[in-house]
Amino acid sequence: MWFALILCTIAAFADVIGGAVTVVKRLSPEQTMMVTGLGAGFLLGATVLDRLPDSLSELPTAAPLYIVIGYLVLLILERYSLRPAQSHFASHGVTHHHPALLSSKAAFVSFVGLLLHTFMDGVIIAGAFTMSRATGVLIFVAITMHKIPEGFSMATITLASGTSRTKALLTSAGLAVSTLIGAVITLEVGNIDAGVVKILMALATGTFLYVSMTDLMPVVKGQNKGTVFATVIGVGVFYVSLLLIKHVGLS
Numbered sequence: 150m151w152f153a154l155i156l157c158t159i160a161a162f163a164d165v166i167g168g169a170v171t172v173v174k175r176l177s178p179e180q181t182m183m184v185t186g187l188g189a190g191f192l193l194g195a196t197v198l199d200r201l202p203d204s205l206s207e208l209p210t211a212a213p214l215y216i217v218i219g220y221l222v223l224l225i226l227e228r229y230s231l232r233p234a235q236s237h238f239a240s241h242g243v244t245h246h247h248p249a250l251l252s253s254k255a256a257f258v259s260f261v262g263l264l265l266h267t268f269m270d271g272v273i274i275a276g277a278f279t280m281s282r283a284t285g286v287l288i289f290v291a292i293t294m295h296k297i298p299e300g301f302s303m304a305t306i307t308l309a310s311g312t313s314r315t316k317a318l319l320t321s322a323g324l325a326v327s328t329l330i331g332a333v334i335t336l337e338v339g340n341i342d343a344g345v346v347k348i349l350m351a352l353a354t355g356t357f358l359y360v361s362m363t364d365l366m367p368v369v370k371g372q373n374k375g376t377v378f379a380t381v382i383g384v385g386v387f388y389v390s391l392l393l394i395k396h397v398g399l400s
Contacts, residue, residue, distance in 0.1 A: 156285070165318070
């Protein structure tokens with residue numbers, strides 16, 4: 150149990166590392182747009198190339214319904230969130246009055262969606278250790294490889310909503326905490342029922358679909374060619390990482 154918890158902590162910390170990569174350097178508005186495009190592309194790749202096929206494979210009949218539910222939950226959260234939208238952003242602590250790329254509502258909804266996903270990261274890693282140590286280590290490596298870009302994506306989304314570098318890093322840290330909570334709950338109660346995990350993953354797929362397609366893509370489409378190109382690169386980076394994981398037998 151302690152070995153599993155240590156590896157889950159390492160995997161969770163990868164989210165923080167990804168967020169730190171984004172916030173350590175003071176970015177110009179143009180650079181912020183570029184990293185937002187990169188993060189949007191990675192999330193789009195994760196949604197369409199990984200989460201969607203997995204959900205449909207695990208729940209061929211029911212997955213579409215749960216995916217739509219996950220999508221609609223975030224739609225409702227964003228529509229009725231009481232958090233006010235910000236129209237300007239502080240460029241990592243120094244206000245320059247540049248228009249925000251995303252509203253604070255959109256960033257908040259993105260955070261909620263990724264919290265569900267990272268919670269499931271912890272559940273899956275810890276659940277794998279209840280099967281065998283070897284299986285747990287393999288799943289730990291596979292998930293950790295995706296968590297640094299995951300933290301990077303969350304931090305860029307937060308920065309794009311016009312907030313500070315500190316808050317952006319805290320959102321990535323929140324993903325890490327969510328991963329640990331999922332792991333601890335799983336280790337305490339034993340392996341969570343496989344059917345429940347499949348449903349939760351399908352719901353998470355719906356939240357990914359909302360964040361990537363409804364929140365981020367309209368922003369990317371309205372920016373310059375460099376931002377669009379960065380989005381394409383983000384999709385490519387995810388696809389290559391997915392191929393590498395499958396090549397070494399971790400997926």
